[in-house]
Amino acid sequence: MRRNKEWRYDSFSVNGHNIIPLFDVPHLIKGIRNNLLNKNMTYTYNNEKKVVKWDYYQMVYGVDKAYGELRLLNKLTEEHVNPDKINKMKVKTATQLLSHSVAVVTEHLTARGDLPQECRQLVDITILLDNLFDSLNGNSLHIPNGNIYKGPVKNDSPHHELWQKSKTVLKTVKFIKTTGVGSNIRLVETTVPSVANLIKTIEGMEAIWRILIRKYGFDALLTRNLNQDPLENFFGNIRSYGARNNAPNTMAFEGAFKALLLNNYNMPHSKFANCESDGNKCLETLDFFLKETYPNSPNEIESNIMLNNDILTQNLTHVDAGQRNYVCGWILTKCLKNIVKGCRKCKKTLLDYKDSNTNNIFIKRKEYINKRWLCYPSKELENCFHDIQNITQSFLIEKDVLKSGIKTNISTVLNIMVEFPFKCYIHKEELRKYFISQCVNILINSWCRSINRIISGKIKYLGDDETKKAAQEYYNKRKHYKNKK
Structure with a gap:
């Protein structure tokens, strides 16, 4: 710095100690996302130059949103793709957008046309x-669910090949911005610090691994341990203890530190924080001296089940791009784990071993490697889940949705109207009850989550669901108050 030169090595020395700088990867991903908002990105992959526009992500979200209640990208909202609603400081929305799921869904939807x-x-x-x-x-x-890169770094792990390939691709990344006004508008290629620092972080991680394996004989490395989240959380607790104090003096710092020690760092983790809660603990909290808890006995609630005959005759149609089978496969995974276990007869009925069900294509694309980690439901189970979805949606689309006992009502109708493909006499009844419970839970939860997102302005609704229409009207009437705040 004194010579006004840029340091181009992967480490520097301080008092005889080598320091290898690493940048915070989630924030680098966020920086790349923020640059994509107003610039096009070009890169070269396998000797082919490609261009990425923000409009592409918006188109993916728009098509997926049109599929209704069950979506392929259920986590994406307006806060992920709408520049006016994006929180540019929030890491979570950036990593959820630039994710494996979004890439797989894009590939899947383009293949479908x-x-x-x-x-x-x-x-x-x-x-x-x-x-x-x-x-x-x-x-x-x-290795969780076949995601080989979430595992530890080892000598023979695929991380090293990925890092080498990534450096080659990232060095070709350029952002195209528009400069000038009127007739003097021109396009200029630029590089951004987020990409350059991501390359430096990869090189730094490679240097750390070489030192760990050669000097200390490490067999494996969990890369998440090399982050600053615990330190950020600690200083965040210090600053927010008692009253917000962004610049505490030594006395205030010492007092807050002692109080945090006694309270086991029992400060609420901000939902707007850009780092994960690390869960570190030092001492048992002392506030149990001031509190006494008494077991609550559950109140018995009697409810009369009211059935609407019109609901039984409705047959709703849903545009399906594979999301139905994906959700059904997730529920099937829980059934296999908790009920079926090793029963071959159940598995033969519920699973699609021969890839005969074409609606499982999306599930296959979601696999990380060429190995079955996900469950592929059979055609019979798919039809069963479709009927459950139709009947459940028929209850929820009504104008006056029951506030209590709705799951009981839906389950009663499902037991009467749906033909279940469970043939094993050992697990048949237990599996039917469990499958109904899980299906209804996830469908009602998805419906409630959609309403909450509509009320908060995260998604827009233009359909026929009376409750969702009311939620959209509620948001439209009050959004100007929110904007003023």
Whole structure:
């Protein structure tokens, strides 16, 4: 710095100690997302130059949102793709957008013809950034669901090949911005610090691994341990203790530190924070001396089940791009784990071993590697879930939805109207009850979550559901008050 030169090595020395700088990867991903909002990104992948526009992500969200209650990208909202609603400081929305799921759904929808082919250009760079995020943020000694980059770094792990390939691709990344006004408008290629620092972080991680394996004989490294979230959380607790104090003096810092020690760092973790809650604990909290808890006995609630005959005759149709089977497969996973276990007869009926069900294509694309980690429901189970979805949706679309006992009502109708493909006499009854419970839970939860998102302005609704229409009207009447605040 004294010589006004840029340091181009992967480490520097302070008092004889080598320091290898690492940037916070989630914030780098956020920086790339923020640059995409007003610039187009170009990159070269496998000797092919590609262009990524923010409009592509908006088109993916728009098509997926049109599928109704069950979506392929159920986490995405207006806060992910609408520039006017995006919180540019929030890491979570950036990593959820630049994720494996978004890339897979984009590939799936373009193959179906629901999206223009140009949207495919975002797939490779999105998967690359997602894999980089996982490889530099891994926290598991095992490989979860086939995601090989979430596992530990080892000598023979695929992380090293990914890092080498990523550096090659990232060095070709350029952002195109528009400068000038009127007739003097021109396009200028620029590089951004987020990409350059991501390359430096990869090089720094490689340097750390070389030192750990050669000097200290490490067998594995969990890369998430090399982050600053615990330190950020600690200083955040210090600053917010008692009253907000962004610049505490030594006396205030010492007092807050002692109080936090006695209270086991029992400060609420801000939902707007850009770092995860680390869960570190030092001492048992002392506030139990001031509190006494008494077990609550559940109140018995009697409810009369009221059935509407019109509901039984409705048959709603849902546009399906594979989301129905994906949700059904998730429920099937829980059934296999908790009820079926090793029963071959049940598995033969419920699972699609021969890939004969074409609606499982999306599930296959969601796999990380060429191995079955997800459950592929059979055609019979798919039809059963479809009937459950129709009947449940028929209850929820009514103008006056019951405030209590709705799950009981739906379950009663399902037991009467739906033909279940469970043939094993050992697990038949238990499996039917469990399957109904899980299906109704997830469908009602999805419906309630959609209403909450509509009320908060995260999504817009233009359909026929009376409750959702009321939620949209509620938001439209009050959004100007929210904007003033």
